Amino acid sequence: MASYFARIEERKKCMKEYVKAYNMFLAGRYMKYIIYLLMPVLVIGASGIMLFVFPVQAVIPVAVLYIFWGEIMLEGWSFRGIAKKKNYNLEYLKTSAKWRRLLLKALIFDSIRRFISTSLILSVVFFLLRTVRGKEGEGITVVALLVYILFTCFFGTLFLGITRRTENVYVNLFVIYFAVVPCWMAAGVVYSYMGNPLGVVIWGMLFAEAAAFDIRHIIKRIGGSFYDE
DSSP states (O other), rough: OHHHHHHHHHHHHHHHHHHHHTTTTSSSTHHIIIIIIIIIHHHHHHHHHHHTSSOOHHHHHHHHHHHHHHHHHGGGGTTTTTTTTSOGGHOOOHHSSTHHHHHHHHOOOOOOOOHHHHOOOOOOOOHHHHSGGGGGGGGEEEEEEEEHHHHHHHHHHHHHHHHHTTOOOOHHHHHHHHTHHHHHHHHHHHHHHHHHHHOOOOOOHHHHHHHHHHHHHHHHHHHHHHHTT
16 A cells, blocks of 8 residues: 555656646746636636537537637747757757756646646536537537547647747748638537547547657757757
């Protein structure tokens, strides 16, 4: 029993290190409250209003779009431009022998945070949908909700993969506008896997692979800058 609690404490300590590493990349001490608290609350609130305006089939896709917008805009105060070829903002970081481990922890926690935040937001919207719209909202199953969550995390990772490779304002605006496309794709894609757990497996694997690829590429890109690669 003692060893069990010891492992729990060790995992808590490890997670705190990941959180601390991630918070180091946030611009300002209050930014974490915006990312962890304010953004989810605003998205849930805006989506709640849409419950009374949009058809049932469009409520969660709209919430997905709000999540895309929120993540892309908040990225400007954390990792935006981190993987561009000439990034002089990280020179201080690369002076440390532990920069690779620190960045790896920060990027991994960013993916974990995005998954938790998306899960929380869409779960609350799902609950409100089933409560407010009654029988209309019963058509969306728990399996479909899981597919929505993983679908959102996958495309969110792809979009952030673009913004992390440039600081061009117009490119970022294009990404924000383009986010509308997968938002409306979500309705058709998710309804195809409404009661099929295979959709959860497929989108879960796509999200995991996209996040792993993005992390590997960023670390390789930053490491290569030592040699002007």
